[in-house]
Amino acid sequence: MAIEEKFDVIVVGGGLAGITAALVCARAGLETVLFERGEYPGSKNLSGGVLFTPVINQLIPEFWNQAPIERPVTKKLFSFLSRERSLAFEFSSREFAKPPYNNSFTVLRAKFDKWYAEQAEAAGAFIINETVVDDVIRDGERVVGVKARRDEGEMYANLVIIAEGANAFLPLRMGLREPFGPDDMVTSAKEVWSLPAETIEERFNLEPGEGASIDYFGEGACMGLLGAGFVYTNKDTLSVGIGVNVGDVMRRRIPPNNILDWFKSHASIKQLLKGAKLEEFSAHLIPEYGYKKFFDRYGDGYLVVGDAAGFVNTSLYHEGTNYATASGLHAAETAIEAKEKGDFSKDTLKSYEKRLADSFVLQDLKRFREVSSFMHRHPEFLGKYPEEMIALAERYFTVSGEPKEKILKRAVRGFTSKLSLFKMTLDTYRLMLKVLGIHPTWFIFPPKK
Ligand SMILES: Cc1cc2nc3c(=O)[nH]c(=O)nc-3n(C[C@H](O)[C@H](O)[C@H](O)COP(=O)(O)OP(=O)(O)OC[C@H]3O[C@@H](n4cnc5c(N)ncnc54)[C@H](O)[C@@H]3O)c2cc1C
Numbered sequence: 001m002a003i004e005e006k007f008d009v010i011v012v013g014g015g016l017a018g019i020t021a022a023l024v025c026a027r028a029g030l031e032t033v034l035f036e037r038g039e040y041p042g043s044k045n046l047s048g049g050v051l052f053t054p055v056i057n058q059l060i061p062e063f064w065n066q067a068p069i070e071r072p073v074t075k076k077l078f079s080f081l082s083r084e085r086s087l088a089f090e091f092s093s094r095e096f097a098k099p100p101y102n103n104s105f106t107v108l109r110a111k112f113d114k115w116y117a118e119q120a121e122a123a124g125a126f127i128i129n130e131t132v133v134d135d136v137i138r139d140g141e142r143v144v145g146v147k148a149r150r151d152e153g154e155m156y157a158n159l160v161i162i163a164e165g166a167n168a169f170l171p172l173r174m175g176l177r178e179p180f181g182p183d184d185m186v187t188s189a190k191e192v193w194s195l196p197a198e199t200i201e202e203r204f205n206l207e208p209g210e211g212a213s214i215d216y217f218g219e220g221a222c223m224g225l226l227g228a229g230f231v232y233t234n235k236d237t238l239s240v241g242i243g244v245n246v247g248d249v250m251r252r253r254i255p256p257n258n259i260l261d262w263f264k265s266h267a268s269i270k271q272l273l274k275g276a277k278l279e280e281f282s283a284h285l286i287p288e289y290g291y292k293k294f295f296d297r298y299g300d301g302y303l304v305v306g307d308a309a310g311f312v313n314t315s316l317y318h319e320g321t322n323y324a325t326a327s328g329l330h331a332a333e334t335a336i337e338a339k340e341k342g343d344f345s346k347d348t349l350k351s352y353e354k355r356l357a358d359s360f361v362l363q364d365l366k367r368f369r370e371v372s373s374f375m376h377r378h379p380e381f382l383g384k385y386p387e388e389m390i391a392l393a394e395r396y397f398t399v400s401g402e403p404k405e406k407i408l409k410r411a412v413r414g415f416t417s418k419l420s421l422f423k424m425t426l427d428t429y430r431l432m433l434k435v436l437g438i439h440p441t442w443f444i445f446p447p448k449k
Pocket of ligand 1: 049164311
């Protein structure tokens with residue numbers, strides 16, 4: 001293949017967003033090339049995590065019969081940890097154990113992304129591994145190709161889809177965004193620990209083949225920093241990690257590895273990891289700047305998708321994979337429309353924006369746009385409030401030989417002496433609105449649709 005050849009579409013980055021875009025473009029007959037800097041798609045991506053799959057199931061129906069998934073998530077837990085205590089909320093459903101498995105699967109990205117990229121290749125996409133794209137090539141304002149780090153690395157296309165993940169260097173070089181500030185990013189440290197499948201099922205109280213995701217909050221998870229810990233069950237490994245705001249890490253001068261060690265040393269986590277063997281460690285960034293700092297993600301000859309566009313929902317949902325795949329799909333649909341029109345100008349490509357706005361991508365990210373700034377203003381939700389709730393539970397469940405009424409009064413008195421109930425109620429109202437996405441008045445005046 002001559003390197004000067006002009007393609008319909010160049011995709012930069014072989015993660016979930018880029019592979020989805022390449023798969024859909026190739027299926028529609030567009031000449032598509034994808035650059036991945038890693039040895040293969042997935043090799044540079046963090047393994048583990050929950051993959052949300054409505055888009056993948058739409059593109060490859062019942063993909064779970066052929067894809068290397070780990071376990072469908074049938075059980076979700078949210079756990080508040082103080083240093084010595086814990087308080088958990090558990091949800092499980094037999095519905096989630098049936099196809100389409102609530103579109104939630106634990107995966108190891110190194111395996112899953114590799115398989116997913118093979119589907120794009122089978123559809124006709126040309127994948128070039130171990131090649132970093134350093135910049136775009138412009139003709140005036142229009143993006144007409146990319147400069148790849150290899151001999152004769154200039155390659156041209158009608159459309160460049162930027163899917164390079166959280167770092168988003170190309171949008172920075174293109175002048176689309178400002179440099180990120182520390183509070184715009186979450187840093188994540190993660191380990192994979194092996195355990196026999198039966199031990200995992202026993203320990204997490206799971207049916208054979210089913211999985212659990214547990215998100216942890218509070219002082220015991222992240223040393224009082226803004227962030228969360230997680231444990232996800234794979235087939236015969238556990239993904240264990242923490243994600244904390246970079247600004248908070250810098251202010252407190254605590255390296256993420258120390259926070260992960262602290263998290264693992266909590267009695268609840270130690271018990272889950274008993275007898276397990278460390279297999280791998282990795283670290284990665286997650287964009288947290290959200291809706292209010294979004295930049296122009298379309299222009300003459302280019303579109304930006306996935307983490308590169310900041311499409312992550314850092315509310316209680318902790319989702320990025322479904323926004324990556326959905327934005328990759330919408331970028332591909334836009335490419336197909338542009339190819340039909342023979343026009344890859346900004347004017348045609350702006351329909352990407354409409355597709356995003358009509359889908360859950362921008363609707364969700366808009367709804368949860370205040371989460372990050374809210375949590376910065378109210379660190380008590382990850383510290384003082386859960387801490388006092390746990391202390392209240394401890395006092396409430398204490399058996400001392402005293403009458404229950406006396407114990408209950410003492411429990412409530414202890415709680416109200418540490419916290420203003422009025423402030424906490426007001427804050428909780430705001431939390432429901434901004435972090436959980438539930439308008440509290442909906443319970444009194446149910447929404448019409
Ligand atoms: C620890 C952690 C846990 C997470 N857990 C979850 C979870 O449970 N559920 C969830 O939904 N989301 C989760 N996320 C977020 C989710 O992983 C991302 O939102 C998603 O992977 C974004 O996909 P993407 O394709 O946009 O980017 P990525 O998956 O990061 O892919 C980007 C690709 O581009 C390549 N690349 C980068 N620059 C270049 C370049 N210049 N040239 C060529 N190739 C390049 C990279 O090697 C990579 O393969 C988690 C993230 C982290 C870090």
